[in-house]
Amino acid sequence: MRAPDLPPEVLAALAAQGVVTTASARRVGASRSDLDAWLRRGALTRVARGVYAVATELTPEERYRRWVEAVLTGLPDTVVAGPAAVVLHGLPLLGAAPSVVHVAVAQRHGRKPGRHLHPMGPLDPDDVVRVGRWAVASPARAVLDTARLMGAASGVVAADAALRCRLVSRAALEETCASLAGRTGVRRARRVVRLANPESESPGESWSAVVIDDLGLPAPARQHEHLDGRGLIGRSDFWWPEQSVVGEFDGRVKYGRTNPSGRAPEAVLWDEKRREDRLRAGGRRSVARWTTTELRHPHLLHGLLAPLLRST
Numbered sequence: 001m002r003a004p005d006l007p008p009e010v011l012a013a014l015a016a017q018g019v020v021t022t023a024s025a026r027r028v029g030a031s032r033s034d035l036d037a038w039l040r041r042g043a044l045t046r047v048a049r050g051v052y053a054v055a056t057e058l059t060p061e062e063r064y065r066r067w068v069e070a071v072l073t074g075l076p077d078t079v080v081a082g083p084a085a086v087v088l089h090g091l092p093l094l095g096a097a098p099s100v101v102h103v104a105v106a107q108r109h110g111r112k113p114g115r116h117l118h119p120m121g122p123l124d125p126d127d128v129v130r131v132g133r134w135a136v137a138s139p140a141r142a143v144l145d146t147a148r149l150m151g152a153a154s155g156v157v158a159a160d161a162a163l164r165c166r167l168v169s170r171a172a173l174e175e176t177c178a179s180l181a182g183r184t185g186v187r188r189a190r191r192v193v194r195l196a197n198p199e200s201e202s203p204g205e206s207w208s209a210v211v212i213d214d215l216g217l218p219a220p221a222r223q224h225e226h227l228d229g230r231g232l233i234g235r236s237d238f239w240w241p242e243q244s245v246v247g248e249f250d251g252r253v254k255y256g257r258t259n260p261s262g263r264a265p266e267a268v269l270w271d272e273k274r275r276e277d278r279l280r281a282g283g284r285r286s287v288a289r290w291t292t293t294e295l296r297h298p299h300l301l302h303g304l305l306a307p308l309l310r311s312t
Helices: 008-017 022-027 032-041 060-072 082-088 139-150 152-164 170-179 186-195 203-214 265-281 292-296 298-309
Strands: 045-048 051-053 101-103 117-119 128-131 134-137 221-228 231-240 245-249 286-290
Touching: 022 032, 045 060, 051 060, 060 082, 060 101, 082 101, 082 134, 082 139, 134 139, 139 152, 139 170, 139 186, 152 170, 152 186, 152 203, 170 186, 186 203, 203 231, 203 245, 203 292, 203 298, 231 265, 245 298, 265 286, 286 292, 286 298, 292 298
Parallel strands: 101 117, 245 286
Antiparallel strands: 045 051, 128 134, 221 231, 231 245
């Protein structure tokens, strides 16, 4: 909720900027003390030191994106790469955001091209697109460079989302990955191409697929439809038909008061119980559920799934 004493004309001017700095606020008649007061009252939120946004709740990606835009202010010709390009494309970013903005410029004996900027090497013109007012690495290149920098899980999370919303094709991922041969981290990029799946419906599912692969467990089917005599029971995130095991990633938001369905958490829980009862009654041997806790500590997921997936 915005503070009621934030003047409408100033609010509109600040919101139009996307991100707010002391200098830009001064241009619309707001002083540093005004910024501090609005910050205390919740009218603004701090994105980074000296950078604010007209919002009270920002996702990690939104916070990083606004910080990236603030860093890029005054640098219209800079080509944004890696994780910064991922968030400018509107894709999710797994893990802590970098403390720098990766840009596509030549390395200069370790010298950085500017504060908060980190050079990654130039891109071919075909690998550069426009996103709003920014020149940005193409979705395929941004995703694979993010994997090279942050790990395969981060790359798969972004790649799955890009495939799902048709921002990128598998062919583009494969072609771009081939062009990275010999580069640092190319094995991570190749793994992203192998594991990327547009059927992932959340970052947690994408992350789960990577951890399952890390653990050497059998590859599951994705978003499998389960039926019984009454019709469709539902789709499971993961399905191992040989072992008759259903796997579900449970994100906390699914059962929270702000869950996507808008229904009461207890109603969502009750429906999940009835769904699981139908799955078991229909002959599914086991239903395994896990959360981000098991993904952060893979041995826990292994302990949950490995006994169920032993050949019987």
